[in-house]
Amino acid sequence: MTTPQTSIFNENSIHHYFLEYKLHSNIDNKTLITALSPVLSSFSAHDVEVVVAFGKNTWELLSPSAGEIGLKSFESLNGVDGYMLPSTQNDILVWIHSAHHDSNFDQALAVQHCLQSIAKLELELIGFKYHDSRDLTGFVDGSANPTGEDARVAALIPVGEPGEGGSFVLTQQWVHDLARFNQLSQAEQEKVIGRTKPDSVEFSGADMPSNSHVSRTDVKLDNTALKIYRRSAPYGTVAQHGLYFIAFSCQLMRFEVILQRMFGVSGDNKHDRLIEFSKAISGAYWFAPSRETLGVLFREEDRSLSENSRRHKGTHGI
Numbered sequence: 001m002t003t004p005q006t007s008i009f010n011e012n013s014i015h016h017y018f019l020e021y022k023l024h025s026n027i028d029n030k031t032l033i034t035a036l037s038p039v040l041s042s043f044s045a046h047d048v049e050v051v052v053a054f055g056k057n058t059w060e061l062l063s064p065s066a067g068e069i070g071l072k073s074f075e076s077l078n079g080v081d082g083y084m085l086p087s088t089q090n091d092i093l094v095w096i097h098s099a100h101h102d103s104n105f106d107q108a109l110a111v112q113h114c115l116q117s118i119a120k121l122e123l124e125l126i127g128f129k130y131h132d133s134r135d136l137t138g139f140v141d142g143s144a145n146p147t148g149e150d151a152r153v154a155a156l157i158p159v160g161e162p163g164e165g166g167s168f169v170l171t172q173q174w175v176h177d178l179a180r181f182n183q184l185s186q187a188e189q190e191k192v193i194g195r196t197k198p199d200s201v202e203f204s205g206a207d208m209p210s211n212s213h214v215s216r217t218d219v220k221l222d223n224t225a226l227k228i229y230r231r232s233a234p235y236g237t238v239a240q241h242g243l244y245f246i247a248f249s250c251q252l253m254r255f256e257v258i259l260q261r262m263f264g265v266s267g268d269n270k271h272d273r274l275i276e277f278s279k280a281i282s283g284a285y286w287f288a289p290s291r292e293t294l295g296v297l298f299r300e301e302d303r304s305l306s307e308n309s310r311r312h313k314g315t316h317g318i
């Protein structure tokens with residue numbers, strides 16, 4: 001029996017906080033574990049959900065069996081028609097989410113307090129639920145997302161395989177050109193996505209353009225649907241806004257296949273029309289280990305930490 005980081009699956013949150021850190025050079029395993037332990041103990045805080053994941057280099061520093069799962073660092077990708085994806089692989093990802101921005105903020109400050117001596121904060125984004133779970137383009141995001149047990153199957157490495165109960169994660173900060181997208185008529189916008197705008201009905205048959213976002217991302221390989229579990233959130237200000245894409249998968253390969261299809265390098269030279277209106281400015285792969293795996297790695301520190309937190313209860317929930 002393995003328990004995933006359950007906060008991956010809690011969909012009730014309306015506020016999100018995304019933090020990506022780059023480790024300082026020459027950080028050793030012990031220093032890393034000591035700094036991370038208080039972050040991990042915040043799993044039990046009452047009012048926020050926390051997911052922690054690691055880039056390849058950090059996971060190798062933490063886990064002796066890291067090599068078995070096949071985690072990769074994200075590599076930039078040159079697509080057709082001049083489109084490209086950058087790699088900004090960082091080392092530690094912390095995703096905080098809940099119903100309350102103030103609680104998230106307290107938790108984010110506490111994470112920063114724990115990690116600032118070992119890592120530099122490279123990305124900090126505040127995400128939010130936009131109307132009825134829409135992307136800022138106005139389209140519902142998540143309609144075809146798997147739910148319940150299907151979400152767990154899509155997101156989690158199966159029992160018996162290396163990394164069981166853990167998950168591969170892809171994050172990308174996408175910056176939208178809404179002015180450009182909104183110049184399209186609603187019918188044209190719907191062709192870009194492959195669904196209707198008001199009620200998210202998927203096009204079928206000849207109505208579905210082969211270069212719509214849905215066509216490029218709804219992928220089957222040897223009759224198996226390459227499902228991923230998406231938890232992205234809109235972020236931003238009037239000056240810069242878009243989607244922080246975050247998704248979980250039982251196989252890293254699923255992300256690679258979908259991205260290749262979106263960028264026209266999967267054989268048919270067709271790019272996803274959505275990338276004409278939004279540009280990724282970050283990209284990273286991560287591993288979100290199961291709670292048991294984290295428990296083994298952080299056991300010693302956890303024990304001394306819980307004693308500590310019994311003594312100093314009440315600071316930012318950790």
Ligand code: HEM
Nearest residue numbers: 135139140141142143144145174214217218243258259278
């Ligand atoms: C600008 C960035 C993106 C936006 C605004 C966006 C938005 C959307 C929307 C509106 C849908 C249709 C409704 C739904 O089923 O959720 C959708 C579907 C989907 N997207 Fe994205 N998406 C983005 C990037 C990505 C990326 C980078 C991936 C994967 C690497 C991805 C994978 C998917 C998948 C798998 C589906 C469901 C396809 C299906 O089975 O019907 N999306 N997205």
